Amino acid sequence: MSQKHAVVIGSGFAGLSAATHLASKNFRVTLVEKNESPGGRARKFNHQGFVFDMGPSWYWMPDVFEKYFAAFDKKPSDYYDLIRLDPSYAVIYGEHDLLDIPANLDEFKQMLEKIEPGSAIQLDKFLEQAAYKYQVGIHDLVTKPSRSLFEFTSPSLLADMLRMDIFQSMAKHVRKFFKSEKIIRLMEFPVLFLGETAENIPALYSLMNYADIALGTWYPKKGMHEIIKGMVSLAEEKGVNFLYNSEVEEIEIENGKAKRVRLISGDKIEADVVIAGADYHHVDKHLINPKYSNYSEDYWDKRVMAPSSLLFYLGINKRVKNLRHHNLFFDEPLGPHADAIYTNPRWPEKPLFYASVPSITDSTVAPEGMENMFLLIPLAPDLEDSEELREKYFHIIMDRLEKITDQEIRSHIIFKRSYAHSDFKSDYHAYKGNAYGLANTLTQTAILKPSLKNKKVSNLYYTGQLTVPGPGVPPSLISGQVVANEVIKENN
Ligand SMILES: Cc1cc2nc3c(=O)[nH]c(=O)nc-3n(C[C@H](O)[C@H](O)[C@H](O)COP(=O)(O)OP(=O)(O)OC[C@H]3O[C@@H](n4cnc5c(N)ncnc54)[C@H](O)[C@@H]3O)c2cc1C
The missing domain is CATH 1.10.405 (Guanine Nucleotide Dissociation Inhibitor; domain 1)
Incomplete structure (x- = not known):
């Protein structure tokens, strides 16, 4: 029997997982990615010796990664070196009130x-x-x-x-x-x-x-993007053909079947089956003829999206003190910030934030004697996003960070890049500029999530953090496998 051709859209965790599972089950697979490098929200960038992970920084549920690689007779250690962090992370409740969370259960x-x-x-x-x-x-x-x-x-x-x-x-x-x-x-x-x-x-x-x-908090040496590198290498080994800088503009549908994808360049790729790992809303509303959409705009508007985020990637020309690899700043009450995210969407007055300093664990992600810092403020999706607001919030959290950790940081910043709603939209076509997909509320769980299959197009499937099982790296990996299993079941 001739091989079926699966076109996978998007090289995030879900797309990579789906593509590799299909390629290992005798599908010919082409993965098309709009950006110049793989990983989606888990891309990385380098700047003069600093290596920044752009998205995920917490490696949880190591068994899920083991299971993923084991499906192909591999182990995570074939691709990256994991270390367990101890302390797992620090929670900062206020000045002189820091709790190191020990990795050891008795401690x-x-x-x-x-x-x-x-x-x-x-x-x-x-x-x-x-x-x-x-x-x-x-x-x-x-x-x-x-x-x-x-x-x-x-x-x-x-x-x-x-x-x-x-x-x-x-x-x-x-x-x-x-x-x-x-x-x-x-x-x-x-x-x-x-x-x-x-x-x-x-x-x-x-x-x-x-x-x-x-199970603990782990860290892949050289950064989270090493997981993506490993997954791409495995996908290539299984025969997946990667096309970067290849944005899909339309999934062409004939007689209730996805026939081909058309790229912005005008090139067309014929397909027996299409698996969309790009943001679900983007695919459902912008890549297919509206008469085939699974859901209305009204449906999407009523979904509870997981937050967006304001991020800062900072290169600092000294070592910092009083910080750990992962630091949760809970020095302000959660209530008003949660209200600003979920109930009355607005920029929060006193945001909670998260600071990651991976160079504390890993000397390869910053030049010698320097520090790599990542700051994250969770925000409501769809907020106005401007340079002025980003700067204002940079100083709000920096005032607290410097005071609580008792050091000057701003005057030592030699590289700074911010990232928020408009970047999520332009880089990933993220609905309302969401960072982490769809929230896992009770009414958005399992069969109540956007379906992984199109109801009117028999060979169009969806995967990723806006469908089952939900947001996060481990669920996205699983999502790719779940959709691949459905494709295999229905296309053999
Ligand atoms: C700042 C941040 C921090 C996070 N922290 C953590 C964490 O610590 N731990 C954790 O487990 N999870 C974390 N997450 C969540 C986790 O990163 C995501 O759930 C996961 O990476 C989503 O993977 P995905 O494959 O569903 O989507 P994506 O990674 O977004 O992949 C979708 C891909 O589709 C591509 N695409 C979009 N449109 C098109 C098109 N038209 N044509 C071609 N390609 C297209 C995009 O470029 C992208 O590469 C974080 C996310 C963010 C943003």
Whole structure:
């Protein structure tokens, strides 16, 4: 039988995963990417000895990466060297109030016990449930294509799901175990990765705490982009043909079938099947004839998007003190900032922010004696984005960063690049300038997410952080595999 030709749009984690899985199952695969380099939101750039990861910086759920590479008889260590960070990260609650989060579980418990007596035992109970959710959630639920309720109706899975706290909020769940505000904030932090606050995220996602506390925070030496490099090398080994600087302008559809993709250059690529790893809204609304769209503009407008972000990539000509590799600045209350993201979208008055300094762990990402710093403020999608606003917020967080860590940083900056809504839109066609896709709220979970298949075009599929299973690097990797399995099932 002649090989079927799959065209994959986008070289993010999801597109790379889908392309590699298909190529390893006898599809001829062409991957088209609008940018000049692979990785999508996980690209990198270099500037005079500084190597900046542009997006993800937290390597969580190492087992998901192991499983990904194992599907091709490989290991992450065939492509990159991982180290476990210790402390995993630091939480800064205010001046002289920094908590180093130890990687070791016993030390973690001792730390909690000092804050709230009795909390170590509570943590054991909390983690026991979280471990169970992780096993069922990450190794079973997320691998479902979520195209029908029937996928979830096996008696054992139904019983599992009843134990998974799907209908309780994470905020309530955490408060059943802990009373200290400090511990509650620590336990609620991981769900921020899912694009909403703990009030609106199902307690199922305490599985993220298991990932954080039990499985640990890891770092690939030379940076997160090493994962992309490894994935591209594996994809090439399986025969995937990469076309960079190749933006798709239209997916041409005839008689209910995607026939070919037309690039901005005018070139056309014939296809037996198309898998769109570019932002779902962009594909659904801009790359296909509107009569084939899966969803209306109104539908999209009502989705809860995960936040956008204002980012700064900084090169600093000295070593910094009082900072770790990952630093969460929780020195202001979360409530007003969350309100500015989700309820009354606006630029926040007193933003929380995150600072990453990978050069503290890795001397290869900055010139000797210097520091590589990445700052991130989560923001509501679709806000006005201007140079003036970026500068204003740069100084708001720098004032706090310098005061809390007791040092001058601004006068040592020798490279600075900002990145926000308009960049997400122009670089990735991100709907409303989102950074992390669609939030994992209860009403946007599993079959309630935008479907991974087009309902009117029999050979057009979607993958990535706006469809199942959700935002983040591990889910995007899984999304590519889930869609590839559907394609293989339906096209053989
Ligand atoms: C600042 C930031 C920090 C993050 N931090 C973390 C973290 O620490 N840990 C974590 O797990 N996750 C993190 N995430 C989330 C994670 O990076 C994403 O969920 C994941 O990378 C999304 O992958 P994707 O393949 O779905 O999409 P993308 O990476 O966006 O890939 C889509 C690709 O499609 C391409 N494309 C778009 N339109 C077209 C077109 N018309 N033609 C051709 N190509 C097109 C784009 O250029 C892009 O390369 C972060 C994200 C951001 C932005």
